[in-house]
Amino acid sequence: MTLHPDSLAVHAGRDDLASLGVHALPLDLSSTNPLPGIELGGLSYEVLATGGHPFEGGSHVYARLWNPTVARFEEALARLEHAEEAVAFSSGMAAVTAVMLALTHESAKRHIVAVRPLYGGTDHLLASGLLALETTFCAPDGVAAALRDDTALVVLESPANPTLELVDIAAVVAAAGDVPVLVDNTFATPVLQHPLDLGAALSLHSATKYLGGHGDVVGGVVACDAQLAAALRRTRAITGAIMHPLAAYLLHRGLATLPVRMRAQQEGARVVADWLLTRPEVARVHFPGFSESDPLGLVGTQQTGPGAMIAIELAGGFDAAAALTASVQLFTHAVSLGSVDSLIQHPAALTHRPVASEAKPSEALVRLSIGLEDPADLIADLRQALTAKTGRPEEAAAAVR
Numbered sequence: 001m002t003l004h005p006d007s008l009a010v011h012a013g014r015d016d017l018a019s020l021g022v023h024a025l026p027l028d029l030s031s032t033n034p035l036p037g038i039e040l041g042g043l044s045y046e047v048l049a050t051g052g053h054p055f056e057g058g059s060h061v062y063a064r065l066w067n068p069t070v071a072r073f074e075e076a077l078a079r080l081e082h083a084e085e086a087v088a089f090s091s092g093m094a095a096v097t098a099v100m101l102a103l104t105h106e107s108a109k110r111h112i113v114a115v116r117p118l119y120g121g122t123d124h125l126l127a128s129g130l131l132a133l134e135t136t137f138c139a140p141d142g143v144a145a146a147l148r149d150d151t152a153l154v155v156l157e158s159p160a161n162p163t164l165e166l167v168d169i170a171a172v173v174a175a176a177g178d179v180p181v182l183v184d185n186t187f188a189t190p191v192l193q194h195p196l197d198l199g200a201a202l203s204l205h206s207a208t209k210y211l212g213g214h215g216d217v218v219g220g221v222v223a224c225d226a227q228l229a230a231a232l233r234r235t236r237a238i239t240g241a242i243m244h245p246l247a248a249y250l251l252h253r254g255l256a257t258l259p260v261r262m263r264a265q266q267e268g269a270r271v272v273a274d275w276l277l278t279r280p281e282v283a284r285v286h287f288p289g290f291s292e293s294d295p296l297g298l299v300g301t302q303q304t305g306p307g308a309m310i311a312i313e314l315a316g317g318f319d320a321a322a323a324l325t326a327s328v329q330l331f332t333h334a335v336s337l338g339s340v341d342s343l344i345q346h347p348a349a350l351t352h353r354p355v356a357s358e359a360k361p362s363e364a365l366v367r368l369s370i371g372l373e374d375p376a377d378l379i380a381d382l383r384q385a386l387t388a389k390t391g392r393p394e395e396a397a398a399a400v401r
């Protein structure tokens with residue numbers, strides 16, 4: 001039966017539950033598994049450690065190789081992303097790292113093209129040289145010029161962190177030619193955007209954000225074809241960046257409400273963004289729902305809606321940003337995003353702190369993640385915080401700098 005996306009979010013990855021005689025997702029915490037014998041046990045090890053699936057009569061062997069609770073979440077996410085398979089990791093950054101290691105190793109190529117802006121951690125991983133890869137950073141229209149014979153991967157994010165710039169995924173895929181493209185789909189989620197349908201080879205999530213949605217789980221996941229998934233599982237088995245089954249359980253449980261949460265948070269964000277436009281304290285509002293923030297007209301085509309993230313530039317610069325983040329009462333001043341509760345943070349001081357100065361966001365920029373609260377309450381909080389005189393900006397500035 002072909003299901004619509006909302007039904008899929010509720011039912012995907014649960015096909016074996018009835019045969020197990022259970023209705024809720026089973027949580028299997030086994031670190032090791034009984035072996036059927038030396039021969040079949042050894043064969044199971046061989047198959048799983050090289051990225052394959054379990055076989056009838058075999059064993060899951062060891063939790064670093066396979067876990068059924070994690071595998072059910074992966075199956076569900078793959079279906080939502082229109083992918084053959086998905087592979088889950090201990091965090092979004094573990095997923096990014098595994099993609100870099102697997103694709104450069106498989107292709108024996110050492111060069112990455114990275115479209116800025118990117119999440120600060122991804123930018124930092126590539127710029128740091130930790131993985132001994134070479135990276136060329138470029139703008140979305142600079143991909144073709146940045147490609148080399150030894151380019152293994154093109155990386156992009158849309159909407160991009162923290163200014164919510166939208167990158168034309170199909171255009172980058174066309175420019176990349178035969179080189180696989182990785183799209184960080186964390187901000188859009190499969191509710192709004194399907195990178196694989198646009199030609200991307202891999203769609204990645206920090207599952208910590210919207211997929212989890214409740215601020216209580218850290219994880220990462222990559223959706224792709226079966227061949228790339230095998231390479232990623234092989235990398236995961238070797239490096240050990242596995243997702244804990246409890247994280248997979250919480251994420252899978254959360255997927256059921258993902259479409260409803262995403263739509264409601266997006267509606268709230270639209271109301272808050274409209275109000276922010278009217279404020280003299282706010283010099284600029286970045287929100288993909290506004291045509292100024294979407295010059296290519298990608299909302300409605302590439303992604304079905306603007307999402308629930310807003311970035312604002314304060315007329316009063318850094319001091320005003322420090323005062324705002326110190327004065328909110330309903331918003332929590334904290335990094336991360338995508339939770340049912342609203343968060344506010346200063347990217348230049350926090351998530352984008354390790355980014356090179358030429359690519360660092362403005363000191364006047366503050367990022368808002370809109371949750372499920374009544375937008376009227378969020379607006380009331382922002383109204384009092386934007387006009388508060390109690391932020392003690394000098395002290396806050398000294399602490400951050």
Ligand SMILES: *Cc1c(COP(=O)(O)O)cnc(C)c1O
Pocket residue numbers: 091092093094119121122157161184186187205206207208209218219220
């Ligand atoms: C948070 C984030 C990451 C990193 O994920 P972690 O789960 O924190 O490791 C990667 N990309 C984007 C867009 C993010 O927001």
